[in-house]
Amino acid sequence: MSSHREAPEISKDPVADSTDVYAFVSPDKPGSVTLIANYIPLQSPAGGPNFYEFGDDVLYEIHVDNNGDGRADVSFQFRFRTTVRNPETFLYNTGPIQSLNSPNWNRRQTYDVTMVSGFTGRAIGTGLACPPCNIGPLSTPDYGALAAQAVHQLGGGITVFAGQRAEGFYVDLGAIFDLGDLRPFEQLHATFGLPALKAAPGVNATNNVNVHSIAIQVPVSALTRSGHPSIGVWTTASRQRVRLWDADNGENVDSGPFRQVSRLGNPLVNEVLIPLGHKDQWNSLQPSDDKRFERYVTHPGLAALLPSLYPGVFPNLAALVAAGKPRADLEAILLTGIPAGIIPGFTNFTGPVLADMLRLNTSVPPTPSAKQSIFGLLGGDAAGFPNGRRVTDDVVAIELRALAGVTYPLIDKTFKPDAAAGKLTDGLTPASVHAPYLGHFPYLGVPYSGYNEPS
Amino acid sequence: MSNQDAKHVPEGTPERRLSRRSLLQGAATAGAAGLAATAIGASAGPALAATSRPPAADQSHDTAGTHAGPIVVHVRDARSGDIEVFSGTSQTRVRDKDLAARISRAIG
Numbered sequence: 001m002s003s004h005r006e007a008p009e010i011s012k013d014p015v016a017d018s019t020d021v022y023a024f025v026s027p028d029k030p031g032s033v034t035l036i037a038n039y040i041p042l043q044s045p046a047g048g049p050n051f052y053e054f055g056d057d058v059l060y061e062i063h064v065d066n067n068g069d070g071r072a073d074v075s076f077q078f079r080f081r082t083t084v085r086n087p088e089t090f091l092y093n094t095g096p097i098q099s100l101n102s103p104n105w106n107r108r109q110t111y112d113v114t115m116v117s118g119f120t121g122r123a124i125g126t127g128l129a130c131p132p133c134n135i136g137p138l139s140t141p142d143y144g145a146l147a148a149q150a151v152h153q154l155g156g157g158i159t160v161f162a163g164q165r166a167e168g169f170y171v172d173l174g175a176i177f178d179l180g181d182l183r184p185f186e187q188l189h190a191t192f193g194l195p196a197l198k199a200a201p202g203v204n205a206t207n208n209v210n211v212h213s214i215a216i217q218v219p220v221s222a223l224t225r226s227g228h229p230s231i232g233v234w235t236t237a238s239r240q241r242v243r244l245w246d247a248d249n250g251e252n253v254d255s256g257p258f259r260q261v262s263r264l265g266n267p268l269v270n271e272v273l274i275p276l277g278h279k280d281q282w283n284s285l286q287p288s289d290d291k292r293f294e295r296y297v298t299h300p301g302l303a304a305l306l307p308s309l310y311p312g313v314f315p316n317l318a319a320l321v322a323a324g325k326p327r328a329d330l331e332a333i334l335l336t337g338i339p340a341g342i343i344p345g346f347t348n349f350t351g352p353v354l355a356d357m358l359r360l361n362t363s364v365p366p367t368p369s370a371k372q373s374i375f376g377l378l379g380g381d382a383a384g385f386p387n388g389r390r391v392t393d394d395v396v397a398i399e400l401r402a403l404a405g406v407t408y409p410l411i412d413k414t415f416k417p418d419a420a421a422g423k424l425t426d427g428l429t430p431a432s433v434h435a436p437y438l439g440h441f442p443y444l445g446v447p448y449s450g451y452n453e454p455s
Numbered sequence: 456m457s458n459q460d461a462k463h464v465p466e467g468t469p470e471r472r473l474s475r476r477s478l479l480q481g482a483a484t485a486g487a488a489g490l491a492a493t494a495i496g497a498s499a500g501p502a503l504a505a506t507s508r509p510p511a512a513d514q515s516h517d518t519a520g521t522h523a524g525p526i527v528v529h530v531r532d533a534r535s536g537d538i539e540v541f542s543g544t545s546q547t548r549v550r551d552k553d554l555a556a557r558i559s560r561a562i563g
Contacts, residue, residue, distance in 0.1 A: 242527045242541045255527045256541035 003264045004041035006271035007279030010262050014040050015055035016237040018264040019211055020169050021062075023233040023358050023388040026217055027366040028440050032157065033223055035062050035076075036215040036391070036442065037235035037264070043164070043210040046450035049092050051133035052164065053109050054080040054212055058237050059258045062216065064223050065232040068351025070288030074223055075116040078162060078214055080130070082109050093132065093139050100129040100149050108132065111162055113154065113216075125154045131163040134210070136451025144446050151441060159217040159441055164210050166435030166445035168391045169267075172426040173205035180302075180309045182400075184427040185420070188310045202427025207434055208453045215442035220362045230337060230348045232357025233388075234265035234287060260284050265357045266334050266386070267395040273300050287355030290335060294354055297334055298326035303403045314418045317405045329407040333386045338377075342410050346382050360388030369439075374429060378406065391443050392430040400424040533559045 004019040005011040022036040039060065043052045054060070059079060063072035085106045086094070095104035113125035131150040134143045151161045175181040181189055186197040214235075223231055241256035263283050264270070273296050274282045282293060307318035332338050335354040340347040348361040364382050373379025374394040377387055378401060385393040401407075404421035430437065435445030527541040536552030 240541075240544065241546060242529070244527070255543065256546045257544050 003267065003269075003271050007283050008276070009280045010283055013239075013261065014042075016058045016239060016262050017041055018235050018237060018262045020267065021233060021235050021264050021358055021389070022391055022443075023231075023360045024390045025220070025360070025362055025364065025366050025383065025388070026441070027369070029217065030366060031221075032217050032219050033231075033360065033362055034215065034217045034441060034443065035064075035233055036213055036444065037062050038165070038167075038169075038211040038213050038444075039237065040212045041209075042167075042206070043212075044450075045134065045208070045210055045448040045453040048133075048135065048450060049090055050107075051092055051135070051450075052210070052212060053082060053107075053133075054078075054111070054130070054162065056080050056082050056109075057243075057252065057254050058239060060214055061236045061238070062214065063234050063236065065287070065350065065355070065357060066223060066225050066228060068232070068353055070232070070290065070353045070355030070357065071286060072116070073118065076216055076218075077114040077116060077121075078111055079114075080109050080111045080162075082107065092135070096138060097132050097135075097140050097146065098142065100131065100146070105132055113160055115158075124156070124158060125152060125160060128152050128160065128162070133164045134447040134449040136449045138451075140449065143449065147446065156222070157219040158222075161213070161215045161442040163212065164447040165213040165442065166433070166447045167206045167209045167211050168433055168435075168437060168444045169206055170204045170394075170428040170430065170432045171206055171396050172202040172428060174203060176396075176426060180305060182424065182426050184425060185310065185313075188313050188420075190309055190311050200427075202425070202432070204428050204432040207432065208448050210447040211444075213442060213444055215444075217441050224362055229363035230350050230359055230361045232265070232287065232337075232350050232355060232359050234263060234357050236260045237262040260286075263287075265355075267389065268399050269297075269334060269356050272302055272399070273297055275301070287357050288353060290356050291354045293356075294331070294335070297330050298328070299324070300327065300330065300403055303327070303405070306404055310420070313420045314404060316416055316418045317421065320405060320408065320415065325412075327408065328411045330402060332410070333402060333407065338386075338410075343377070343382075346377070346387070348387050358389055359386065375401075378402070391437055394425070394429065396428070397425040400426075528558065530555050530558055 004017060010017045017039060019038045019041045024034055026032045026034045040052050059077060062076045064074040065071060066073045089106060092107055093104050094106060097105045109130040110127050111130065112123060114121050115124045129150055131147040132140060134140050140146060147163060150163055151159060153159055172183060175183045183200040183202050185199065187199045189197055191197060238258035238260045240254040241259055243252050243254050246253045261283060265287060270279055270282050274293060275296065303317060304321045307314040334356060336352060337349040337359040338347055339349040348359040350359055364387055367381050367383040373381035373384060374392055375398055376384025376393050378398050384390055385395050385398055389395060401421055401424050404424055405417040406421045408415045408417065435448060437443060437445050529539040531537040531539060533555045536550050536555040538549050538551060538555055540547050540549060
């Protein structure tokens, strides 16, 4: 949800709306990288009888740049196809679904995967089955085992899964979009002259909802160039240029070449940094075009708002903003990667091209789960965001803290971050997510069932 | 929705260079994208045949290279005759004042 409903146009098109991207060295298979792109935000698990599914009319892609130019060198393309076994029933399923070829499953999806390297495209998977949505104990009685059947080995060490998953991103949307309220600190909020608030625990607005995930695990060697372990990752969704409603047949028909309608690399960039009037355009462009948005990263509006929203809490940040100095720290984190020599022993720099990509230095080994910090690099854990992004990383807190000035000393050692900057949080942790994450591919939890949620 | 029509992109810009990649995008989607829409009738044939298609780099193609099924025509500007034509995963752009005028008359 780090990019759910983030722009006016894509908010009307949830099937093509990317919500989160993850990229990390697989903890249980260190020679590989796992890439995950989530779509279709805020799914109510009980949303039948036409349960959520990928768009047959959408071209989904996960891209990897391995030479630092902000353009895709390796892409994985996913096209879905829906079939209905019996069009004479209104039911999604006519009995328990206990296997992916169950005759009780009436409306199902399959997909094809194409790997594009340079200018060569190669089909690496065809007719791959998605799992059904998680409906309930009568329809999908052993959902975990059923969904596991939809993990496909494609050869060449590539593994893929596409289907419903529990939302793993945790964020207090309700408070944050209420004029930048952070519940644990709301006693400090300006409240615009309204009565003062009391500090409260965070509320995970994305709990108990599902998303649709496209997850692919690929050998590191298939994504990187020799001697250049850092890659940039992003996802896009594209639609054909023309759509007409065919009233005679009661369906849409599409024509023309595909054009990009959704993009996501780093979490929260389009959602929080890019102004409303530019968000739709941002979604239509490539990372290599992001120089035109540089000023929104180097002079972020939210950094200027924090001292106003929390009077007296961020005096040093206020002074930094007033000085008008560009935030080269944010530019490095989000647009170029962090050059060598800034953080001892670490870099994920991909070059000087300003491009919003989720950068992952694939030579950094996974951190054992007991030693991980949900604050990633800010917490001294080089295997976490902004070096890639794991499913449990607290990207909200990391980016809030960075915006508040915690990372500015990386480029100006005389700057002293405000005491509150390093404590910013919306009050949530991975424990705020009810569905447990998996310790193996595809890592995001079993989706919530419609029978159990809402409860 | 994107407005990155390759036709509008100046030479040497990133979008134009990437249009080569869009050829592959079309290849990956051929078959799944065999949908089409409104037919404009026989009058389009001679008019389109008389126009020259833009260079390959300005287009996305389906791998079949055919135009089976109906064709969608978008008259962007009837006065100048600026017309976009869509079929499968392809598009082309023509300038034909006479065709634009005939389409305009046809819809009253």
